[in-house]
Amino acid sequence: MAASSPAAPQLALPASQQLRGLFYALTPNESSFCAVEEVPDYVDQATPWFITLIFLELIVKWAQKGSSARVNDSIASLSAGILSQLPEALFITIExxxxxxxxxxxxxxxxxxxxPWTWYLTFLGVDFGYYWFHRMAHEINLLWAGHQAHHSSEDYNLFTALRQSxxxxxxxxxFYLPMALFIPPSVCAVHLQFNLLYQFWIHTEVIKNLGPLExxxxxxxHHRVHHGRNPYCIDKNYGGTLIIWDRIFGTFAAENDKVVYGLTHPINSFELLKIQFHHCIYIWKTFWNTPGFCNKLSVLFKGPGWGPGKPRLGLMEDIPEVTGKEVPYSPTLPSYLCVYVVTHFVLMLGFYIDLIATKYTLSQVTILMRVGYIILTLTSIGFLIEQRPEAPFLESVRCSTFLALHKLGYLKTYIALLSVTYEVLFSLCIAxxxxxxxxKLTSSVAKQH
Structure with a gap:
């Protein structure tokens, strides 16, 4: 994977195009480009609309049920989304x-x-490729190790859409590579983004049914079913933009009983790295504990529920029963810690947005330092939400790291008063x-005596 070469920042798209991109509603004339370098970063430029629609959903859900999104789950989802985008600040996408x-x-x-014929053919080709990738990501354990992060939330809302691997x-x-034999990269680059953007707005319980469009x-x-752990939801509705592939290949299920969301075996954690990598650790342990070379290969390439003597995708009876009364994992967070976590997440988000906006003008060292700080922040916030014993130490390290990088200019602020405010705030946090x-140390010593 080659490092991305510095390039001139692309012009901002009109707001109408940013919005319509979320719904795959741009015409071929508006979104056809000769070279890959000319293709706008539709995903990054849609960020204001992500935020707008999330706030709109929160308002509608509060009006409908008097409920809102959980802070711990929402931050875990946003953290996963940010982490998934950080490699693109350093490298050109592997796809x-x-x-x-x-x-x-x-x-x-x-x-x-x-x-236009190339545009529409690519639309179908990318969506068809996504269907088969998505299906294999559920049916091949190695691929599931990556994809499971997206399914780990026990909520279903627009925050969940951003919980990416x-x-x-x-x-x-x-799964998209065969198209490279005849479809120009610039066209494929557009549709890869549109296919991803379309799947943002379908992560909601606010919209019930779309009539004939269903x-x-x-x-x-349809996508609520895909995120469910009810028996009728398992391994169903893999489509990206179109649901026709599921209807053709027999993986379609209509929404029926109340959907209970999340993994069939919930991980009960909001820690960023555990959400992303816990299944990798599970595969590693299972691989070495499973006897026989063929069985070891099956651990990697058969379904997540496979075991010796079981069918390729495992047995439905091994899936824990769903009653519909399940309560999502949500440890109590003191009010002061909730305010602290949200405040520092928002501060980090400002540096992330600035990184994305200025990455073409920054040195690789500066980008690397900022990426490292963001990952450290997301990890520490997860520890704080979980109230892990190590959280005070990690948070002290994070705040000290911020002050060091800020002094060295890697986390530069352009307003003098804001810069001083940051230094005072983070110094108080370290204290x-x-x-x-x-x-904690005093308490531990006292217990030993």
Whole structure:
């Protein structure tokens, strides 16, 4: 994977195009480009609309049920989404890098990049490729290790849409590669983004049914089923934009009973790295504990529920019973800690947005320092939400790291008063968490005596 070369920042898209991109509602004339370098970053530029629609959903849900999103789950989802995008600040996406290589060296014919027919063919090709990738991500344990992060939330809302896997993109490119034999990379680059953006708005319980569109499109109702752990929901509705592939290949299920969301075996954690990598650890342990070479290969390439003597995808009776009365994992968080976590997450979010906006003008060292700080922040916030014993120490390290990077100019602020405010705030945080560490140490020593 080659490092991304510095390029001029792309012009901002009109707000109407940013919004319509979420619904795959741009025309071929608006979204056809000769070269990959000309393709806008539709995903990054949709960020204001992500925020707008999330707030709109919160208002509607509060008006309907008097309820709102859980802070712990929402932050865990946003953290996963940010982590999944950080590699792109350092490298060109692996999907496009390999696609371009195959196109440059092995293409059989070259469809015109500015033809509407090429645009629509690519729309179908990317969606078909996504269906099979998504299906295999549920049916092959190695692929599930990446994809499971997206299913780990026990809520279903627009925050959940952003709970993405950092590993998934390193396998999905295989399913789009055949198109590189005849479809220009610039066209594919557009549709990969649109296919991802479309799947944002369908992660909601606010929209119930879309009538005749339910027969053709993937909708909130269809995707709620996909995220369910009810028996009728398992391994169903893999479509990205279209639901026709599920209807053709027998993996469709209509929404029926109340959907209970999340993994069949909930991990009960909001820690970023555990959400992303816990299944990798499970596979590693299972691989070495399973006797026989063929069985070890089956651990990797058969379904997540497979075991010796079981069918490829496991047995339905092994899935825990769903009663509909399940209560999501949600440890109580003191009010002061909730305010602290939200405040520092928002501060980190400002640096993340600035990184995305200025990544073409920053040195690789600066980008690397900022990425490292963001990962440290997300990890520490997860520890705080879980109230882990190590949280005070990690948070002290994080705040100290911020002050060091801020002084060295890697986390630069352009307003003098804000810069001073940051230094005072983070110094106070170091003192506070230092006191918490001393209290824990004193308590531990007292217990030993």
């Amino acid at each position: 496009l890098a390999i696609y371009i290589y195959v196109w440059d060296n092995y293409r059989l014919l070259e469809l015109p990049w500015d033809s 950092v590993l998934q993109k390193y396998a999905s490119w295989i 027969f053709i499109l993937n909708t909130p109702s 506070f968490w230092g006191i918490q560490m001393m209290k």
